[in-house]
Amino acid sequence: MEKYLINPNEKKSKINKEIYGHFSEHLGRCIYEGLYVGEDSAIPNVNGMRCDVVNALKEMRIPVLRWPGGCFADEYHWKDGIGEKATRKKMINTHWGGVVEDNSFGTHEFFELCEQLGCEPYVNGNVGSGTVQEMNEWVEYMTFDGTSPMAELRKKNGRAEPWRLKFFGVGNENWGCGGNMTPQFYADTYRRFQTYVRNYGENRIYKIACGANAEDYGWTDVLMQNCRHFSGLSLHYYTTPAVYKWRGKALEFDDKEYAVTIAKAQKIDEIVTRHSEIMNRYDPKKRVGLMVDEWGTWYDVEEGTNPGFLYQQNTMRDAIVAGLTLNIFNKHSDRVRMANIAQLVNVLQSPILTDGEKMVLTPTYYVFKMFAAHQEQTLLGSYITTKYYEADDREYPQLIESASVAEDGTITSTVVNTSMEEASEIKVQIADTLVQSVKAEILTGDAHDYNDFDRDPVVKTAEFTDFTLTADGFTATIPACAVVRFTICG
DSSP states (O other): OEEEEEEEEEEEEEOOGGGGEEEOOSSTTSTBTTTBOOTTOSSOEETTEEHHHHHHHHHHTOOEEEESOSGGGGGOOGGGGSSOGGGSOOEEOTTTTTOEEOOOSOHHHHHHHHHHHTOEEEEEEOOSSOOHHHHHHHHHHHHOOSSSHHHHHHHHTTOOSOOOOOEEEEOSOTTTTTTOOOHHHHHHHHHHHHHTSOOOTTOOOEEEEEEEETTOHHHHHHHHHHOOSOSEEEEEEEEOOOSSSSSOOSSOOOHHHHHHHHHHHHHHHHHHHHHHHHHHHHOTTOOSEEEEEEEEEOOOOOTTSOGGGOOOOOBHHHHHHHHHHHHHHHHTTTTEEEEEEEOSBSSSSOSEEEETTEEEEOHHHHHHHHHGGGTTOEEEEEEEOOOEEEETTEEEESEEEEEEEOTTSOEEEEEEEOOSSOOEEEEEEETTOOOOEEEEEEEEOOTTOBOOTTSOOSSOOEEOOOEEEETTEEEEEEOSSEEEEEEEEO
16 A cells, blocks of 8 residues: 655645636647637627536636747737637638638637637747837737827727736747747846836736757756846746657557656656756745746647648546646645647647537546646645556656645645556555545546547546545545546645
């Protein structure tokens, strides 16, 4: 039996709600068809935003949404997406499928979506192909409350009051699709651009600089050494389980591919740790947040779909990756202030899939809904013993957990069993606590299980009762391939 220790006396960092953030890019059917169907659509909508998706995301407690990219951000010119829709400029989406982008979803529509969702907007500016003036004017358009050319233009387009904008990214992946820059060149460019991302009135912008691609620790070192004008530094990491082929398929995988997927997902712990160590040298007080604003699984696209649309299905394997990753982010919440899974609908590891008027909630959706209880709670010291497996020349744990406490003393613990076949018995002990009650919820199934259109969900949460209270905690048997949330009252 494995031992799981939770110490309510060891209160650590706050788990920012933004760690449970999401990402929507003008890519495939994420925006169009997924989130936005237009005011004239037969699909039920409010101001063009489809009601079923919005309602599901509100139930999931989405805290922040990043837009318009992604690679698309650095070819996006915001003035093309305002004004009368019939006269908005059309462009070719060169990054994603070569399709025509009609700009019917722009700044006003994005803020409308965020208002319906009740989430914070996170806007990514164009450094790669844009100008300082363009970025400066966009921030003025969005946030200035007064008389100015951009504020008057906003009013002319139907929005009298400015929006509240907390998060703004100065470029995206500028080491790659955002301009193929060197870290020093980007650092200098960032210093220039951010000067004109101004705070107007009471609006205070949390500026996010483009950070590293996965294990590019040199990029982080250069940025931390040369820039002092950002509050957040981004990090991108995708789980790409290539074993026999490039990425592998979302639905067809064997035991080895599953193990490699989990091992590569677990690697985010090492990557975050090493970037944090570099940041600690320059920022020991942890003023700058690490923003993992793109993460998730990336497989081959589903057969018969546009390869530029990055549409993939979503199984219990993805739920395990999501639960494992979110537990890791919780444990790094002293430095990780935001994370955004890629992407929200119909692209990569999506919580939601749509097909016309139909909608599917994926296993990943249910994980985010379960873990939402951690939002804004305080991380507790915790430790679990576990066996380890080997794959991809590295080890990964069978069990991974995190625990947090609310202001009223209620403890939330999330435990993931990554094994495809082995259940695990655990003995949970909570220091200096007489446990009065425990409630639990589980998401489990075969690793290949998934939800699809035209059938009832195969994967969904259920009440979990396979535990027994003890004087200072409880014992439980965690099934194979499972995510469990315990709610503990003392």
